[in-house]
Amino acid sequence: MITLFLVKSLDRTIIIAVAILLALAVLVPALNLLTAPDHPLHVPIYLVSLFGKYLTYALLALALDLVWGFCGILSLGHAAFFALGGYAMGMYLMRQIGARGSYGNPLLPDFMVFLNWKELPWFWYGFDMFWFAALMVVLVPGLLAFVFGWFAFRSRVNGVYLSIITQAMTYALLLAFFRNDMGFGGNNGLTDFKDILGFNIQAAGTRTALFAASALALATSLVITSGIVRSKFGKVLVALRDAESRTRFLGYRVEHMKLFAFTVSAMMAGVAGALYVPQVGIINPGEFAPGNSIEVVIWTAVGGRGTLVGPIIGAILVNGGKSIFTAAFPEFWLFALGGLFVLVTLFLPKGVVGTFQQYLARRRAYCVAARKNEEAELAAAEPTAAE
Amino acid sequence: MTEKKPRSLLYLDGVSVSFDGFKALNSLSFVVEPGELRAIIGPNGAGKTTMMDIITGKTRPDEGEVFFKGGIDLTNKDEAEIAQLGIGRKFQKPTVFESHTVWDNLELALNRSRGVFATLFYRLTGEDKARIEEILSTVRLTARRDDPAADLSHGQKQWLEIGMLLAQEPELLLVDEPVAGMTDAETTETAVLLKEIAKTRSVVVVEHDMGFIRDLGVKVTCLAEGSVLAEGSIDFVSNDAKVIENYLGR
Amino acid sequence: MTIRARVTGAFLAAVLSTTAFNGAFAAEDTIKVGILHSLSGTMAISETTLKDAMLMLIEEQNKMGGLLGKKLEAVVVDPASDWPLFAEKARELISVDKVAAVFGCWTSVSRKSVLPVFEELNSILFYPVQYEGEESQRNVFYTGAAPNQQAIPAVDYLMENDEVERWVLAGTDYVYPRTTNKILEAYLISKGVKPEDIMINYTPFGHSDWQTIVSDIKKFGSAGKKTAVVSTINGDANVPFYKELANQGVKAEDIPVVAFSVGEEELAGLDTGPLVGHLAAWNYFQSVDNPANAKFIETWKAFTKNDKRVTNDPMEAHYIGFNMWLKAVEKAGTTDTDAVLDAMIGISVPNLSGGYSTMMPNHHITKPVLIGEIQADGQFETVWETPGLVVGDEWSDYLPDSKDLISDWRAPMSCGNFNVATGKCGGKGS
């Protein structure tokens, strides 16, 4: 059953995308570790980390696309799931520091020591074990999405109302995590990580491994998402996106469908966050900022929502642009970014990939029509269904 | 009409609902027998669509009883549950999944297990395939099976929607203005199709087109201001003084 | 006209930095200096000025012949108030642009975010803002004030001068106010203040509705004992806070407010008439009267082509840090990180408040502490000054876990958190 599900998920575009990601996962670390720094093919560690970060963003965008592009739920709170996954990983990394912190406290992270905390809060227990943290990375965002979605979808909150309350959710979490009393390091968040699974987090080997892990996670998620989207379930999602009542009157429990997609999407976002944190070296409440969630929406829109590779390309394009522009035009890059959003919505409403697909489809239709015309001219034959 | 009819397929008694003071339904009582084809007429605002909303669980009545197949109380069920019980509904405006192909539309409508995991791991069987082919030919869309529904003409969308309802295999089919915007030829064909369908299940048709209703030749209920004005054959109803005043006369 | 001038100026700056970014064709005989301050987002309000100050300092130095016979070249990037982006940009500055040192960051979280990068790539960061302390890192020089160079003298002043007995510690809820207030609370209690005479209040970032809190302060202050407010309220929230104070008639003579994050820049957005007498503790005020400062202000106004531009304490910190770096590079004869790190300790340069600041082995500097009262013209008037220079204390003596720690980056100790109780480097040592 599962294999069929996976096999069905693979079409040409997905196979190519997955192949590229797998190739990157092997090649980039190899080029970084095995070539000399002055070798023309050498990939500097700086770029490895940068692209590793982009890949986690791409995963986040893909997660959003599952609910927005295919299910019509515009979540303005997806960064919250990303950040929660990140915090779960951050807590693991904090516990790994152990007695190497500034104060040498074997149990308490530094920020707790200088704020005079005497014992570790209960919710920090277990995070010294990687498996537990890894579980939390998907469970915590998943659970939040499940509970939130359970209420919201059952009450049939939709459209902008849903968008706004997801925004309220991430905003409330932002304020909560800012509070030092919460025990998550307040504004400074969690930082100063030393190692992950026993490997020094700053070593080139670890960085390339994290890059490869991100690429693998993205490839896996792409296959899973593709499987979901191509299954009958995926068709139901698109159906309820286009005509929710009709879907309901056909006997589908729309709220269950949405809830499943939303929860899976939140879990993917959590994984993205967990991979993001060790690569950038910090997680703090700023990640919950409503603006971040809107940015994710924008990556997805730029790439093309409702397509699978679109959000990946969008995330890499926008963030790559941001990296270049913030250095090249530090005072003016916001104009470029703002302008990009306006232009994309006006002229590429389906995004880069969507527009490209549209173009291809039109060409194909044109070819088919031309062929048909020829056939008709030749023999006035019975037109067959277009294949 | 007040005595309980446990054997009837659909049973509404004393149903009232109001929106912001406006009484859309006023103590409406209405019964459909198994295998019956029933037409409903009435002026705008008579409560036809609201009645359908109540039967299909979209709106909850303020008071009154709604029973299906004798003992199933519909007032505490939602749309999906009611649909799964076997009540299908066609909207006034043709509503199909525009970005799906005609085939996919029917596949989605097929009466199969509709849970999350069932759909996630669903596999198209030969049996299902045959059923879809059959419906395609019934609604005459075989040639367009791979086209997106958005590309269909208005009439074709109406038919596709009827096809979807067939795929759903309901025991009761509610059809809201099926021939609005159709050509005369299409209208006649639709009447034939509906009669065909009614052989195996009950159908309730809401329509304005008196010619169409005459074509159907079935029992007619006339609604006005949220309650039943008259009920009987088309000739009986169209000669009723109140009906003429309220509806036909206008 | 000034607007147009500024637009052209900004455009030129952008073009310049573009060429700076395309470092491939930049001449080889420049020394690059990275400037890592947010030019957009929430912190742009404070940090943009520091970017301008650095550009000015570099321009001035180039007029005087540069450094080691080479011209200095500024590399400006915009980390956009986005903390992870700070880390990315720091990495870019060090490994792509190969800058010799970076001047930047404002918030603690941005500094925390870039710390591992500087450690990993072994480069130098000058951090110019007052902060909560509890840190001493090999690659960072802290030219802003530690809590003992700002908070404690301010409280001392109020205790001695205004005989304050009741204290309101009001802050934005983040690490700097939390730590500072922890330190102050311990300090006040050690001075015999009763716990019930201390009120601590935290508000979110950008808090704009201060009605309740100001009226609470008034109520707290009307218990018959002299009351003062120690404010660690962060940038954006200050304007509405002071506006509410003025409107509810809280006068400095009755309940003085002493702030650690309100400088000349922040006051520029306020009508200071009703606020005369409220206090700030800094290591520098624009109003300090001495020739070095006069020259600095003059250059600044000329550089920004705006004679209303004000100077402030973090600018002075950059001034000190930059001059220290120049001197250390000259002393070391190279911009090589390790050599400069060694050369830095003990370097002494004139500061703008009329004395000398010295880089201490703990990578913090010596500074005078000034208490100033807000004047109607938006400036501060110094009303009190520490008799000598105060050495920045990175590990506070008033926090139980940090009082045994010291930092000394000189060989042979070379340790940022040496525990004097156990005699080991690395906190408690285990």
Added chain:
Amino acid sequence: MYRFIQTLLMALFLIAAATPWVRAEEGLRDLVNALGEAKLSNMDEHIEALAKTGDPKVVPILEALGEGNLYARKVDGQVFLTTGSGSKLALTDPVSGESAGEAPKAGLQKVKVNNSVRRAVRTALGSLTLLSQDRNARLKAAKSVLQSPDADALDAIENALAAEKDAEVRALLEQARATTLLVSDRPVEEKKQAVQTLKEWGGGDALSVLSSALGSADEALKSDIEAALVGLEQTQALWAAGQNVWYGLSLGSVLLLAAIGLAITFGVMGIINMAHGEMVMLGAYTTFLVQEVVRNSFPGLFDWSLAIALPLAFLVTGAVGLAMERGVIRFLYGRPLETLLATWGISLILQQSVRTIFGPTNREVGNPSWMSGAFELGGLTITWNRLWIILFALAAFAALLFLLKKTPMGLQMRAVTQNRRMASSMGIRTPWVDALTFALGSGIAGMAGVALSQIDNVSPNLGQGYIIDSFMVVVFGGVGNLWGTLVGAFSLGILNKFLEPYAGAVLGKILVLVLIILFIQKRPRGLFALKGRAVEA
């Protein structure tokens, strides 16, 4: 420290009678010049000495000292009163009161003041002016003796009370006398009387005076004070609740102002306008520009600057809104979620433009005199600016309601937003109405910016702080319903203010957000949702 007041009249007599006027003048000059050399730490002694002279000339000197307008000439140490600002100051001789020409600022040394000096000045002035001819001066004096009760000043207060005719000043002096009595060594009977006076006076100040007196009071007095306290505390608790409602209304009015424009662009037109906050910000910057011009060219008009700024802000932001609608948004009707993306882009551009043009730092927008300060209403403290903002918010709301419901323009707007095709076929120029509606929403946001510039930062980030709250208000109230926005704004404001004392500002805000989320579950279309047959098919 204030013992001198006891001897004040006596000293005055002695000096006036025993020494020739010339010597008195010279003595005064010496005392004044001594201020120039004094240190901050011993300044209060000099002030005391000056006050002891009782010379009416001391009053302007002390006033100048308090305001920081006293300068010493560097060459000869002569101290002058100064006026003006800039590099040259006009000098006035402190003793003769005659002009002494101008002097460059560089040649002068300011006589330093700090809070304790200002306090000493205030007390000295208070006692000096209790018997002044000027009613306002007496009022000020009474207030200052009330603020710093000192047993030694009791006689002076009683003397002043005996001579006072003005009711308001009398009342203040009565309170001052009662307050001072409690800290004096007068007999218990008189003190009991004072407690009674204070109890009748009521309010938080009386409460604090009595509670601080409780600690040091005799046994005989204690029960009286306690009884008075109980009564006062009860009324005070009531007033505190009232005050909280007021704070809530005030916060609600700010939310209403921020949200009301959005209620049009988002609520009525369905555009998720993320650039709404930037419209507010542009309105605030318009106020700044108006005030700049007024300050530089027409200083007399400063109190009118807000009135001038209002229509201008409306026009400026309305024009920006019009340009936005024509340039971008009109291509996006029917795609509400995409308006979110485009307007987010526009908001980035607007923010950065303002940052480029005006600089990233806060800009100063002053309060006109009628918006400064506060007044007491029973036990409530009401600040003028908040009062005006509440009134303004309500007025803006009423005007908007009128415009939409009672004018042909409003009718067209409603027609277009409800059924575009129908409206267009009835001859309404829908594109034009769309553009105007959006411009109206933006213009109102701009006017809100004028009001918010009075209480918040005027910086490029101004709008960002309001955008989320605005959306919450509109959604909470029910999209498309102006009344919903009104009720939503005020109920969120009051809720927030009642949560704040218990939960703190941060947790209070979180709770409000959680409550909104829960509320939307209960009523998925907001507080004032239109009920009815769903048009959706």
